[in-house]
Amino acid sequence: MPEQRPRRFFVxxxxxxxxxxxxxxxxxxxxxxxxxxxxxHHVDGLLTLxxxxxxxxxxxxxxxxxxxxxxxxxxxxxxxxxxQEMLADLERTRKEP
Amino acid sequence: xxxxxxxxxxxxxxxxxxxxxxxxxxxxLISLPERSAGEExxxxxxxxxxxxxxxxxxxxxxxxxxxxxxxxxxxxxALALNISWAYHNGQGxxxxxxxxxxxxxxxxxxxxxxxxxxxxxxxxxRRIVEGLDIFIVPNINxxxxxxxxxxxxYQWWRQNRGFNSDGTRxxxxxxxxxxxxxxxxxxxxxxxxxxxxxxxxxxxxxTRNVRWLxxxxxxxxxxxxxxxxxxxxxxxxxxxxNQSDDPTKNFQNPAWDxxxxxxxxxxxxxxxxxxxxxxxxxEKVRDAIAAVHERRYTLEQGVDHAAVSGAAKDYAYSxxxxxxxxxxxxxxxxxxxxxxxxxHDEDDQYGYQPxxxxxxxxxxxxxxxxxQFMLTCLCVVREIGRKPIGPGRPIEPDxxxxxxxxxxxxxxxxxxxxxxxxxxxxxxxxxxxxxxRDARARREAEHILAEGTRIVLxxxxxxxxxxxxxxxxxxxxxxxxxxRHASPQLRKALSATRKDTRVIVGxxxxxxxx
Numbered sequence: 001m002p003e004q005r006p007r008r009f010f011v012x013x014x015x016x017x018x019x020x021x022x023x024x025x026x027x028x029x030x031x032x033x034x035x036x037x038x039x040x041h042h043v044d045g046l047l048t049l050x051x052x053x054x055x056x057x058x059x060x061x062x063x064x065x066x067x068x069x070x071x072x073x074x075x076x077x078x079x080x081x082x083x084q085e086m087l088a089d090l091e092r093t094r095k096e097p
Numbered sequence: 098x099x100x101x102x103x104x105x106x107x108x109x110x111x112x113x114x115x116x117x118x119x120x121x122x123x124x125x126l127i128s129l130p131e132r133s134a135g136e137e138x139x140x141x142x143x144x145x146x147x148x149x150x151x152x153x154x155x156x157x158x159x160x161x162x163x164x165x166x167x168x169x170x171x172x173x174x175a176l177a178l179n180i181s182w183a184y185h186n187g188q189g190x191x192x193x194x195x196x197x198x199x200x201x202x203x204x205x206x207x208x209x210x211x212x213x214x215x216x217x218x219x220x221x222x223r224r225i226v227e228g229l230d231i232f233i234v235p236n237i238n239x240x241x242x243x244x245x246x247x248x249x250x251y252q253w254w255r256q257n258r259g260f261n262s263d264g265t266r267x268x269x270x271x272x273x274x275x276x277x278x279x280x281x282x283x284x285x286x287x288x289x290x291x292x293x294x295x296x297x298x299x300x301x302x303x304t305r306n307v308r309w310l311x312x313x314x315x316x317x318x319x320x321x322x323x324x325x326x327x328x329x330x331x332x333x334x335x336x337x338x339n340q341s342d343d344p345t346k347n348f349q350n351p352a353w354d355x356x357x358x359x360x361x362x363x364x365x366x367x368x369x370x371x372x373x374x375x376x377x378x379x380e381k382v383r384d385a386i387a388a389v390h391e392r393r394y395t396l397e398q399g400v401d402h403a404a405v406s407g408a409a410k411d412y413a414y415s416x417x418x419x420x421x422x423x424x425x426x427x428x429x430x431x432x433x434x435x436x437x438x439x440x441h442d443e444d445d446q447y448g449y450q451p452x453x454x455x456x457x458x459x460x461x462x463x464x465x466x467x468x469q470f471m472l473t474c475l476c477v478v479r480e481i482g483r484k485p486i487g488p489g490r491p492i493e494p495d496x497x498x499x500x501x502x503x504x505x506x507x508x509x510x511x512x513x514x515x516x517x518x519x520x521x522x523x524x525x526x527x528x529x530x531x532x533x534r535d536a537r538a539r540r541e542a543e544h545i546l547a548e549g550t551r552i553v554l555x556x557x558x559x560x561x562x563x564x565x566x567x568x569x570x571x572x573x574x575x576x577x578x579x580x581r582h583a584s585p586q587l588r589k590a591l592s593a594t595r596k597d598t599r600v601i602v603g604x605x606x607x608x609x610x611x
Contacts, residue, residue, distance in 0.1 A: 005289060008253070019359075022403075022404070025283055025403035025404055026282050026283050026358075026404045027283070028283055028284050028285035028286075028287075028290060028292040028294075029290075029291075029292070030255065030290070030291035030292060031403065032326070032327070032448065033326060033327030033328075033329065033402065033403075033431065033434070033448075034402070034403070046253055046291070068252075068253055070252045070446065071446055072446050072447075072450065072452065074102060074103055074167070074246075074450060074452075074453070075101055075102030075103070075453070076102050076103050076104070076105045076108075076246050077100065077101060077102040077103070077104065077105070077108065078104075078105065078107075078108045078111070079104060079108040079109070079111040079112040079115060080111075081100065081101075082100040082104055082108065082112070083112065083115060083178070085098060085099055085100040086100065086178055086179075087178075087182070090178075090179065090182050090183075090188075093188070093190075093191045094186065094188055095188060095189070
């Protein structure tokens with residue numbers, strides 16, 4: 001959980017009007033890249049339930065897609081391991097002068 | 098086997114040390130003046146890559162601004178490694194060739210090999226290392242990355258880890274720069290929000306470090322801030338649509354504060370010559386990315402992605418209009434789009450933090466775009482003048498400065514001047530390639546540059562020199578010679594230049610532009 005911050009959720013916000021989605025971005029919410037498809041205009045974001053409520057009241061359609069709990073676990077590595085593999089990759093492309 | 102995971106913040110710092118110890122004559126480690134904002138107060142460093150000591154244009158690349166966007170510090174460190182290795186070994190670089198591909202996860206979807214790949218020759222690598230001052234700050238926000246990767250932390254943390262005046266933690270660094278910060282467009286004044294703009298403009302040491310780089314190295318003319326995600330190449334302005342008709346609608350005019358909005362028909366003024374130049378450079382970057390895995394990024398003005406104030410690229414470009422000597426062509430690159438798993442939640446994670454095998458694909462294509470970006474940042478005039486192969490002397494740094502001022506303050510104000518600048522800007526890389534292969538043309542170019550410099554630098558004298566017929570004929574002949582092996586686009590541009598040579602005879606530098 002983020003310190004002192006309420007739980008957040010991955011959401012998809014939709015509107016039939018592109019301008020409304022663009023306007024949303026001006027408001028300082030944690031939004032991702034906007035996009036459009038045949039069903040309308042959308043932007044995804046990572047929002048609190050309070051923020052979701054405000055958007056719904058303002059007439060946006062908001063789909064809560066999931067919590068902010070990680071689904072993918074990443075491996076974090078040190079430089080030496082990374083460097084060896086990167087260098088080996090470079091050496092494979094080496095051309096004779 | 099490709100690397101198996103993301104680098105830790107400590108590993109990135111170790112990487113900078115290792116690169117410097119491996120290539121000591123090629124690299125310099127620069128400790129930025131301010132430590133990170135969190136309790137750990139980490140040192141933040143830039144790696145400077147260059148060969149030779151003479152003056153040249155600079156390129157600044159930064160990553161890690163938003164902590165959760167894990168790809169970009171690894172990407173920039175890989176770029177530094179690749180360029181240093183290639184230059185040191187006299188090699189080119191190959192991105193996306195089938196033999197280099199790691200085993201991508203199924204979520205790469207349409208990214209099925211074989212890919213066309215993008216190759217940069219050893220000559221091109223040499224050109225950027227000897228022709229540019231390359232500054233790379235792979236991770237400007239080490240505290241944030243540490244927090245994202247810590248089991249005690251939060252995987253989606255976006256900000257730095259500084260304490261705000263009310264005791265809350267974190268500010269959005271890409272809302273903290275001095276570009277309409279006071280207008281808080283696309284940023285929040287609420288310190289509990291992810292897009293909190295900070296307590297004051299440049300309140301955060303991490304953004305002050307970037308400002309320090311611009312101030313300390315005024316030769317920096319190109320800047321890219323690498324983010325995730327969106328599959329975009331973005332150029333200024335970031336808070337309102339660009340317009341070139343009304344100069345009073347500009348970011349320095351406080352009368353428009355609070356009205357920089359489509360509702361007030363506000364458009365941000367950009368000089369007419371600048372937007373095509375942003376687009377041209379951006380297209381080259383976009384195409385160089387697409388050449389690797391055929392993944393096409395969208396080039397657009399920043400505001401079309403999301404309207405924001407206080408962003409790095411806008412600050413970088415805006416400095417010129419507030420008196421900085423050099424114009425900085427600032428971009429934001431948003432790495433590739435979400436995944437194709439069909440699972441919304443996982444897709445968003447994919448955009449920020451893909452499995453590492455997929456991150457390597459992203460790293461390859463964006464590195465290709467950034468090398469192309471660097472090639473567009475070379476100063477053609479400097480490259481022709483710095484090491485003459487003919488009998489002339491090298492062009493002096495103060496002469497280059499004066500030519501730069503003439504270009505920015507006078508040439509770009511006139512139609513014909515703009516056309517000439519455009520030839521060099523749009524086709525500089527190709528022109529340098531042609532001159533590299535044709536010694537006679539190169540000597541001619543050097544002679545024309547020396548003569549042109551003399552005429553430009555004496556334009557304010559009592560009897561300013563004029564362009565004589567011999568010089569115009571030399572320009573015409575050189576253009577004709579280069580046309581033979583030029584691309585159709587360059588051929589067209591050279592042809593227009595040749596027409597100009599007929600009307601500039603007998604004119605001073607200033608009058609020739611009109």
